[in-house]
Amino acid sequence: MELLRAKHVKYLNRCLGILPQSSEMHDTNRMTICFFALSGLDLLDALNLSETEKKSIIDWIYAQQVQPDGENASQCGFRGSPVVGSPFIVQDKWIPIPFDCSHITMTYTALASLLILGDDLSRVNRKAIVSGLKGLQLVDGSYFAVPFGGENDMRFLYCACCISAILGDWRGVDQTKAVDFIVKSQGYDYGIGQGPNQESHGGSTFCAIASLALMNRLESAFDERQLEGLKKWCLNRQQSGFNGRPNKPVDTCYSFWIGASLKLLGCYDFVNEDLIRGFTLSTQSTVIGGLSKWPDCHPDPLHTYLGLCGLSLMNESGLQPIHPALNISRRATVAAKLLL
Numbered sequence: 001m002e003l004l005r006a007k008h009v010k011y012l013n014r015c016l017g018i019l020p021q022s023s024e025m026h027d028t029n030r031m032t033i034c035f036f037a038l039s040g041l042d043l044l045d046a047l048n049l050s051e052t053e054k055k056s057i058i059d060w061i062y063a064q065q066v067q068p069d070g071e072n073a074s075q076c077g078f079r080g081s082p083v084v085g086s087p088f089i090v091q092d093k094w095i096p097i098p099f100d101c102s103h104i105t106m107t108y109t110a111l112a113s114l115l116i117l118g119d120d121l122s123r124v125n126r127k128a129i130v131s132g133l134k135g136l137q138l139v140d141g142s143y144f145a146v147p148f149g150g151e152n153d154m155r156f157l158y159c160a161c162c163i164s165a166i167l168g169d170w171r172g173v174d175q176t177k178a179v180d181f182i183v184k185s186q187g188y189d190y191g192i193g194q195g196p197n198q199e200s201h202g203g204s205t206f207c208a209i210a211s212l213a214l215m216n217r218l219e220s221a222f223d224e225r226q227l228e229g230l231k232k233w234c235l236n237r238q239q240s241g242f243n244g245r246p247n248k249p250v251d252t253c254y255s256f257w258i259g260a261s262l263k264l265l266g267c268y269d270f271v272n273e274d275l276i277r278g279f280t281l282s283t284q285s286t287v288i289g290g291l292s293k294w295p296d297c298h299p300d301p302l303h304t305y306l307g308l309c310g311l312s313l314m315n316e317s318g319l320q321p322i323h324p325a326l327n328i329s330r331r332a333t334v335a336a337k338l339l340l
């Protein structure tokens with residue numbers, strides 16, 4: 001099967017304009033779905049928005065920037081959508097909404113989307129975001145997603161690294177603690193879990209490896225035995241596609257999570273590209289476009305985007321090259337003059 005480029009362009013443009021009904025539970029994560037659509041169209045070299053459309057998306061993203069004053073610095077960043085409640089003006093006075101705060105993943109995907117749209121980040125409250133990041137890091141080196149606590153794991157550490165790399169300011173990350181957390185999260189099987197003593201998983205393994213790559217610590221963090229074991233664990237995820245854990249079915253998104261990990265580890269040459277490409281393309285919807293987790297399933301924005309990213313790692317014709325650690329096109333990182 002060939003890449004159904006025109007159908008994917010249509011599907012992603014639809015996702016950009018309106019949230020598919022199947023994704024309605026993600027109303028609070030609209031920033032991330034917007035990123036999947038924009039970055040997917042960018043990879044497909046099909047981000048043909050008019051200046052007015054571009055401006056309206058940029059303005060919508062900036063409207064999600066949370067900027068509380070002084071002592072609430074840890075709430076700064078971007079919210080996922082106005083559904084969580086944005087402040088409003090009554091008689092020239094801003095009325096705050098309780099619990100309105102940023103989410104670390106939304107901050108990463110908002111900044112990445114702004115770069116893709118060619119924005120110069122001049123309206124980003126850099127100082128507040130960096131100080132907010134600092135407040136989200138725990139003593140063990142991991143990160144919370146929101147200042148009120150909740151989960152803390154490898155996903156949010158990765159988002160902190162992406163935000164710092166995009167802003168070119170690492171003062172929000174204690175890198176020694178972050179590297180320590182990553183190394184401690186390597187399991188007995190050499191894969192990496194969401195935290196120490198957790199099951200190794202393809203998603204957390206990518207987040208760990210990409211974070212180390214962004215911090216320039218991939219070579220020095222592990223000893224040779226740990227690094228070789230990690231490469232082997234990733235290579236062993238190759239079945240008829242990539243899976244995320246031993247004895248689990250293969251899934252489109254791991255074309256990127258595992259593929260990018262192998263790229264960063266310098267051993268993508270051992271990948272059977274025909275096999276991975278064949279599986280990934282078999283999950284395309286021939287009717288409405290988009291890719292899904294498995295063949296003959298309903299497509300969704302996440303698997304569409306990550307499937308395209310996985311194909312880009314294999315230099316699929318018609319796709320822009322991707323930066324495997326930051327998960328946006330290389331063109332966007334070059335245009336933004338990021339020092340990666």
Ligand SMILES: [Zn+2]
Nearest residue numbers: 251252253293
């Ligand atoms: Zn998946």
